[in-house]
Amino acid sequence: MEKNNQKLLQIDELKTYFYTLDGVVRAVDGVSLAIKPGETLGLVGESGSGKSVTAHSVLRLLPPKTSKIVQGQIRFRRRDTSAEIDLANVDPHGDLIRSIRGNEIAMIFQEPMTSLSPVFTVGHQIIEAIRLHQGSSAQEARQKAIDMLQAVGLGMADQLVDEYPHRLSGGQRQRAMIAMALSCRPSLLIADEPTTALDVTVQAQILDLMNSLKERFNMAIWIITHNLGVVAEMADRVAVMYMGRVVESGDVRTIFHQPLHPYTVGLLQSIPKMGAQIKNRLAPIPGSVPDPFSIPAGCAFRTRCPAIAAHCQAEAPMLEVEPGHYVRCCLYA
Numbered sequence: 001m002e003k004n005n006q007k008l009l010q011i012d013e014l015k016t017y018f019y020t021l022d023g024v025v026r027a028v029d030g031v032s033l034a035i036k037p038g039e040t041l042g043l044v045g046e047s048g049s050g051k052s053v054t055a056h057s058v059l060r061l062l063p064p065k066t067s068k069i070v071q072g073q074i075r076f077r078r079r080d081t082s083a084e085i086d087l088a089n090v091d092p093h094g095d096l097i098r099s100i101r102g103n104e105i106a107m108i109f110q111e112p113m114t115s116l117s118p119v120f121t122v123g124h125q126i127i128e129a130i131r132l133h134q135g136s137s138a139q140e141a142r143q144k145a146i147d148m149l150q151a152v153g154l155g156m157a158d159q160l161v162d163e164y165p166h167r168l169s170g171g172q173r174q175r176a177m178i179a180m181a182l183s184c185r186p187s188l189l190i191a192d193e194p195t196t197a198l199d200v201t202v203q204a205q206i207l208d209l210m211n212s213l214k215e216r217f218n219m220a221i222w223i224i225t226h227n228l229g230v231v232a233e234m235a236d237r238v239a240v241m242y243m244g245r246v247v248e249s250g251d252v253r254t255i256f257h258q259p260l261h262p263y264t265v266g267l268l269q270s271i272p273k274m275g276a277q278i279k280n281r282l283a284p285i286p287g288s289v290p291d292p293f294s295i296p297a298g299c300a301f302r303t304r305c306p307a308i309a310a311h312c313q314a315e316a317p318m319l320e321v322e323p324g325h326y327v328r329c330c331l332y333a
């Protein structure tokens, strides 16, 4: 058995920068977060806060010429040996990361066609993934693919296996992508805005599906979303990200009931309230996300913060305000 304090993934002080013609984008600027085996971590924050770049750093899926991991560690515990490797330090094109990607860490995206190819049948793609990672025979792999399509709730899986992705509905495609991701039994599933493109009913079904598959396959889920409703539905713990940094983290109840960072408070207030007048439904955080070339010095949120204090010009340290509840805000220093 895993020890309770043993982490599956531990990211420490990660910095990932882009080098563009307009200057350096500090997309991830000192992120630390950890995921235990079997747990669901929700990473939330507005668009542009660096969530996807953090995930792409882990899988080393960043554009090679224009980006760089400039600092930090990404420690990942291997499935069979329990050995820990630092993914920040592996060759992004080497065999090691290839054997981890899709095999021990799988990723699903907002747009299923990012991972499903339009020119192959759904089954072909799952079968290839199974054969590549598990070395099964063609016959075995086909049966495993059908089983997997059934496991994600697709009816008539023995027929769907021979269909092309464009013949499926949006929800069915999302299920097929999940089937492909899970066919290699990853210990970590990274889901980056997996339901953002789906309508509300299908969204709820996919979240339910992921919750039940997590139990069944005993994996950890890292769910990335701008939608706090999705986090409430899925996560055990939550990390809130703003401008390339985690500003608050804690268990899901604490974050929803006792948020401390003014940014978290603002995000929670902007959740649409059921039954409220359309006009009064959203209380968005005032102002907009600063552009990535002019991140304010000190606390990056201070240009929008309703609780601005003089010492916000200095960088706020991450404080553990109570066990397991961390906040990066000078109000609590």
Ligand SMILES: Nc1ncnc2c1ncn2[C@@H]1O[C@H](COP(=O)(O)OP(=O)(O)O)[C@@H](O)[C@H]1O
Residues within 6 Å of the ligand: 018, 019, 020, 025, 027, 045, 046, 047, 048, 049, 050, 051, 052, 053, 054, 063, 066, 292
């Ligand atoms: N390939 C890239 N080149 C330059 N900047 C990028 C690139 N990808 C992302 N960024 C920038 O990095 C920041 C974080 O982006 P991202 O991680 O996609 O945000 P999120 O997923 O939270 O919406 C943004 O300012 C974005 O413009």
Ligand SMILES: [Mg+2]
Residues within 6 Å of the ligand: 051, 052, 053, 192
């Ligand atoms: Mg994103």
